[in-house]
Amino acid sequence: MKHRAVKRRSVVLGLGATAGVAAVGGIALSAQASDDTSSSASASDSLVFDPDGYTELTTTVTDTAGTDHEVKYHFWKAITYVAKPVDEKYQSLNVSVPVEIDGVAVDASDAPILLANTVGGYMPSTVTEATGVGASGAPVGGGGGAGGGTASSSPAPGASASAPGANGNTNANGGALNTNQYLALGAGYVVVEPGARGRTLKNSAGEYYGVAPAVIVDLKAAVRYIRANKGRIPGDTDRIVSAGTSAGGAVSALLGASGDSPLYDKYLEELGAADASDAIFATGTWCPITDLEHADGSYEWNWGDNALNTGKQVDQTVSKALRSQFAEYQAALKLKGLNGFGTLNARNYDEYLVKQYLEPSATSYLAALSDTARETYLAANTFITWENGRASFSWADFLTHVGARKKNTPAFDAFDLSAGENNEFGKGTVISRHFTAYSLKNDTTGLTAKRLDSDIPEMLRLMNPMHFLADKPNEGRSKHWWIRLGTKDSDTSLTVSANIAAAANGLGDDVNHLYYWDQGHGANTDPGDFITWIAKVTGRKARTGGKVKK
Numbered sequence: 006m007k008h009r010a011v012k013r014r015s016v017v018l019g020l021g022a023t024a025g026v027a028a029v030g031g032i033a034l035s036a037q038a039s040d041d042t043s044s045s046a047s048a049s050d051s052l053v054f055d056p057d058g059y060t061e062l063t064t065t066v067t068d069t070a071g072t073d074h075e076v077k078y079h080f081w082k083a084i085t086y087v088a089k090p091v092d093e094k095y096q097s098l099n100v101s102v103p104v105e106i107d108g109v110a111v112d113a114s115d116a117p118i119l120l121a122n123t124v125g126g127y128m129p130s131t132v133t134e135a136t137g138v139g140a141s142g143a144p145v146g147g148g149g150g151a152g153g154g155t156a157s158s159s160p161a162p163g164a165s166a167s168a169p170g171a172n173g174n175t176n177a178n179g180g181a182l183n184t185n186q187y188l189a190l191g192a193g194y195v196v197v198e199p200g201a202r203g204r205t206l207k208n209s210a211g212e213y214y215g216v217a218p219a220v221i222v223d224l225k226a227a228v229r230y231i232r233a234n235k236g237r238i239p240g241d242t243d244r245i246v247s248a249g250t251s252a253g254g255a256v257s258a259l260l261g262a263s264g265d266s267p268l269y270d271k272y273l274e275e276l277g278a279a280d281a282s283d284a285i286f287a288t289g290t291w292c293p294i295t296d297l298e299h300a301d302g303s304y305e306w307n308w309g310d311n312a313l314n315t316g317k318q319v320d321q322t323v324s325k326a327l328r329s330q331f332a333e334y335q336a337a338l339k340l341k342g343l344n345g346f347g348t349l350n351a352r353n354y355d356e357y358l359v360k361q362y363l364e365p366s367a368t369s370y371l372a373a374l375s376d377t378a379r380e381t382y383l384a385a386n387t388f389i390t391w392e393n394g395r396a397s398f399s400w401a402d403f404l405t406h407v408g409a410r411k412k413n414t415p416a417f418d419a420f421d422l423s424a425g426e427n428n429e430f431g432k433g434t435v436i437s438r439h440f441t442a443y444s445l446k447n448d449t450t451g452l453t454a455k456r457l458d459s460d461i462p463e464m465l466r467l468m469n470p471m472h473f474l475a476d477k478p479n480e481g482r483s484k485h486w487w488i489r490l491g492t493k494d495s496d497t498s499l500t501v502s503a504n505i506a507a508a509a510n511g512l513g514d515d516v517n518h519l520y521y522w523d524q525g526h527g528a529n530t531d532p533g534d535f536i537t538w539i540a541k542v543t544g545r546k547a548r549t550g551g552k553v554k555k
Contacts (some may be wrong), residue, residue, distance in 0.1 A: 013290030014547075015275075017522045025452060025521050026500060027406035028040050028163075030495050035529070036548040039196070042290040045200050050526065052086070052087070052088055052230055052233060052234075052235040052279045053234065053237065054084070054100075054230075054234035054238040055081075055136075056083055056239075057102075057458065058237075058320060059080055059081050059102075059131050060079070060080050060082070061078070061079055061104075062077070062078055062079075062080050062081070062137050062138075062300070063075060063076065063077045063078075063136065064076050064137065064187075064190075065077070066187050066188070066190065066191035066350065067390050068188065068191060068263055068342075069188070069532065069533035071313070072225070074107050074130065074191050075106070075107055075108070076103050076105070076106050076190055076191055076493045077103070077104050077105035077106075078101050078102055078103045078104060079101070079104055079239075080099065080100070080101050080137055080138065080487060081099060081100040081101075081427035082132075082135065083097045083098075083099065083100055083132065083133040083135075083542065084097055084098055084099070084100065084209075085097045086098050086199065086226055086227045086229075086232075086279075086461050087226045087230070087231035087277050087278050087279075087346070088276070088277030088278075089275070089276055089277035090208065090277075091202065091219075091276070092202060092214070092215075093199055094131050094133050094199070094200070094201070095130065095131050095199050095200045095202045095206070095215070095223070095224070095225055096131050096200065096201070096202065096276070096393075096551060097131075097132060097133055097199075098132060098134045098197055098198060098199040098200065098227050098230070099135055099138070099197070100195070100196070100238065100239075101137070101138035101190055101195070101196040101197075101198075101424060102195050102196075102239040102240070103190050103191075103193050104193075105194075105331065106191065106193065107111050109260070111193050111417055112239070113193055113239050113240060115165065115176075115240070115241045115545070116194045116195050116229065116230050116239070116241060116247055117192070117194050117195070117240065117241060117244045117245075117539050117540075117543040117545050118195045118196075118197055118240040118241065118242065118244060118245045118246065118543060119185065119194050119195070119196050119246050119248060119539070120195065120197050120199065120227070120228065120231070120245050120247045120248065120258060120260075120285065121183075121185055121187065121189075121196060121197070121198050121247075121248075122180070122181040122198070122199055122201065122224060122248070122249040122252075122253045122256065123176055123178075123180065123181050123183075123187050123198070123199055123253060123341070123439055123506075124175060124178070124180045124220060124253035124256055125175060125177075125178030125179030125180025125181075125250065125251050125252055125253055126178050126180070126182075126201055126203075126251065126425050127217075127220060127425060127426070127428075127429040128178040128179075128203040128205060128253050128425075129200075129201070129202055129204075129205060129206050129215055130178070130180065130199075130200050130201050130203060130253075131190070131200045132199070132200045133200065134196050134359070135198070138183075138186055138190055138198070139183030139184070139187050139196075139198075141187040145175055151487075154221075157163070160170060163485040166442055167506075172525065172526060172527060173250065173529030174250075174524075174525065174526065174529070175250060175526070175527035176371065177252045179250075179252070179526070179527065180249065180250050180251055180252065180253040181248065181250035181251075181253055181291065181527070182250075182527075184532045185248050185289070185529070185532055185535060185536070186198065188532055188533060188535075188536045189536055189539070190345070190538070192536050192539075194240075194536075194539065194545075195238075195240030197227070197240075197245075197252050199218070199224060199227035200223075200526055201220045201221070201223035201224055201227075201229045201256075202214065202215035202218075202220060202223055202343055203215045203220060204216050204217075204428045204429045204431065205426065205428070205447075205551045211434045212433050212434055213428075213431045213432070213433070213434070213435075213436060216271060216428070216429055216430065216431045216432065216462060217429050217430055217464045217467065218269070218467040218468060219469050219517070220252075220256050221256050221263070221269070221467065221468065222272040222273060222276065223259050223260050223261075223276075224256055224268060224281070225269055225273060225278070226246075226273055226276055226278040226283075227279075227285040228245060228260070228282075228283040228284075228285060229273070229278045229279040229281045229283050230278075230279050230281075231245060232245075232279070232282050232283070233281035234279075234426035236479075238524070240494065241543070241545075243286060244286045244287075244543040245285040245287075246284055246285065246286060246287040246288070246289060246539050246543070247260050247261055247287070247288050247289060247290075247483075247543075248287050248289035248290075248291075248535075249289070249291070249292040249318075249476065250292060250527050251293070251294050251496070251526065252291055252294050252429065252529060253290070254290040254291045254292055254293035254294070254295075254471075255290070255293040255294050255295035255468075255524065256288040257289060257293070257294050257453040258285075258288060258291045258295060258470040258505055259468065259469070259544055260285055260288070260294065260483075261285055261288030261290075261470070261471045261482060261483030261486070262288075262470035262471075262472075262473035262479060262482050262483070263281055263470065263472075263473045263481075263482070264282070264283060264284030264285060264341050264481035264482050264483065265283060265284045265479075265480060265481035266462075266473060266479055266481065268282065268466065268467060269283075269467065269475075271527055282481075284481045284482075284483070285483050286482055286483060286484075286485065286488065286542075286543065287457050287484075287485035287486070287487070287539065287542050287543070288483040288485065288486050289487040289535060290407050290414055290487070290488050290489075290502070290529070291488075291489045291490070291528070292489070292490045292496065292497060292502070292506070292526055292527060292531055293493050293497070293501060293502055293505065293539070294417075294426075294468055294497050294501075295468075295469060295470060295471075295501060295505075296319055296470075296471050296501055296504065296555040297417055297418075297426055297429075297440065297468065297469065298416075298440060298441055298465045298469065299330070299331065299334045299467065300416065300417040300426075300497070300498070300501070301414070301415040301417050301418055301441065301443070301444070302328060302331030302332075302334060303331050303334075303498035303500045303501060304326045304327075304412065304414075304415075304416040304497070304498045305323075305324045305327040305331065305414060305416075306327075306328045306330045306331040306351060306354070306405075306498065306500065307495075307498040307499055307500060308410040308412075308498070309321075309324040309325070309327075309328055309414075311404055311408065311409060311410040311495070311500060312408065312409060312410070312442045313413065314409040314412060318408075319414040320414055323414050323415065323447075323531065324414050326443070326508055327349070327415060327443070329369060331351060331500075332350070332351035332352075335349060335350050335354065335500075335504075336350050338349070338435075338471075338475050338504065338551075340475065340493075340507040340511060341359045341379070341421065341506055341511055342361060342506065342507055343361055343506065343507065343510055343516070343518075344361065345449070346360075346361065349409035349504075351498040354503075355400035355402070357503070358400070358499055358500070358503065358553075359398070359403065360493075360518065361401070361503075362499070362503065362520045363398075363403055363492060363520060364397055364398065364519075365519070365523050366492055366519060366521065367389060367396035367398070367492075368394070368395050368396045368522045369522065370393060370523065371383070371389075371396055372394060372453070375498065379391070386406065386428065386514055388402035388403075388405070388406060402477075403492075407493050407495065408490070408493075409495075411496050411497045411526075412495070412496070415441075415443075418439055418440055418441045418443075418444035419444070420444055420447050420448055420449045421448075421449045421450055422437040422438070422450055424437075424452075425439075426440070427439065427440075429468075429549055430461065430464055431432055432458070432460070436459060438461070439452075440457065440461050440465060441457075441459060442456075442457060442462070445457055452529045455465065455543075467522070470505060471504065471505070471508060474505065474508035474512065475504075475508045478512055482509075482512075482514075483514070483543040484513075484514045484515060485514065485515045485517065486505070486506065486509045486514055486516045486517065486518070487500075487517050487518075487535055487538055488502050488505060488506050488516070488518040488519075489518075489519065489520070489521065489528070489529065489531075490502045490520050490521070490528075491520065491521045491523075491524030491525045491526060491528040492520045492521065492522050492523060493524060494523045494526045494528070496525075496526040497526075499520070502518065503518070506518040515542065546555070
């Protein structure tokens with residue numbers, strides 16, 4: 006039975022398409038969720054998509070040029086994507102398919118599929134309470150940010166509106182907003198929003214059942230569900246494009262890098278995942294918090310000389326020890342920089358970042374300003390030399406410009422086990438564990454173990470995209486990469502995304518990587534360009550208002 010209760014929702018994104026211009030999206034949630042739950046699949050059903058199990062909704066999407074488009078779409082809610090779920094609330098997905106844009110019929114049967122996760126902080130992510138497309142990516146505290154609308158937002162269990170990493174660019178858990186979903190829908194793409202288990206979930210026995218590798222296993226299972234339903238679910242199941250921010254960006258990159266790796270098979274079998282490929286076509290990742298076993302070292306290499314926001318310097322003995330670890334790791338990777346730059350190492354990475362990313366980012370930002378605004382900015386930021394339409398500056402001056410670092414040292418494997426990443430590697434009834442030998446050696450919680458738990462190396466492999474890009478290149482990986490990071494994002498190191506880009510580029514993959522000038526964690530200032538990029542790499546022309554965009 007087809008459900009045709011039409012609901013309207015106005016979505017004002019107010020987005021700028023040019024990098025360097027801050028913009029975030031929001032949604033005014035005035036519609037109520039349908040009381041009819043017959044459009045949702047349950048775990049007792051076979052993993053077969055029901056083409057008729059939708060509700061028809063209508064929304065207004067404002068594109069990056071400021072033009073409103075009325076989009077009528079079919080919405081499938083809370084479909085359980087595994088046969089043996091641990092928790093259906095999180096192991097379910099929503100599907101949104103445009104059928105009419107500005108009164109013109111849209112055929113999305115072969116459209117690209119945007120797989121947009123809203124994971125943040127490795128926290129649980131659910132779509133079961135969504136009233137339509139994008140609801141799971143509502144902004145922190147209901148604010149739409151610059152140019153956005155308003156939305157209600159309920160934090161996931163164990164989180165709060167001030168969860169680590171959460172800000173005006175993100176949802177309540179520090180994950181992606183709903184900007185990409187709305188623009189994709191307005192472009193005529195299919196949008197799939199998967200939920201996933203997260204690190205704070207605990208059962209009645211006190212066991213943590215959302216810790217590593219649950220989040221990546223769940224997202225892989227979601228991909229398998231989509232691909233197993235080729236010909237039933239709308240969209241081109243061979244053209245799935247993943248998107249995520251922060252920890253969601255990390256698992257998006259991991260999803261792209263690890264496609265069809267047998268390392269995950271036993272975990273997927275335990276869930277009763279569909280017997281299909283979990284490879285995706287293209288990957289979008291924003292400010293990925295990943296490569297965790299080396300993240301403390303890369304963070305100190307980048308931000309070790311920057312004080313905390315209290316003005317206090319972190320322990321420099323620890324910082325310098327971690328920087329030495331980064332130097333060893335980076336040398337072992339033997340990655341070559343983009344555009345003919347040589348082998349990347351701890352001695353030349355600052356030069357690489359400045360020339361490849363930071364100066365071009367500042368140049369784009371300044372070039373987009375009016376003459377008066379540019380003069381004002383340069384007067385306030387005299388470390389930048391502006392000559393012949395190009396910005397230049399030193400690495401040291403850039404660090405001073407950024408200012409305070411966000412995190413203490415170690416940033417990710419905390420000596421006192423207080424970091425969210427410690428919780429991500431919890432096990433059973435143990436809420437948090439160390440995952441680096443250095444932090445275990447310097448533990449301050451009273452642990453007496455001399456070695457990491459025996460399963461930690463496997464968990465690290467399962468959670469690190471670099472394992473599939475640099476250590477043992479995976480043939481089933483995504484071959485198209487959209488990677489973004491703010492230049493003032495000290496939630497992570499600038500080297501993390503640059504290493505992913507260098508590794509993928511070295512394998513011959515298509516890499517589109519840039520940094521947003523003066524933007525912090527979670528920034529997505531060129532979402533329109535991302536939608537256009539999807540059209541380019543998938544060979545599908547985007548539709549808006551019934552018109553084809555070249």
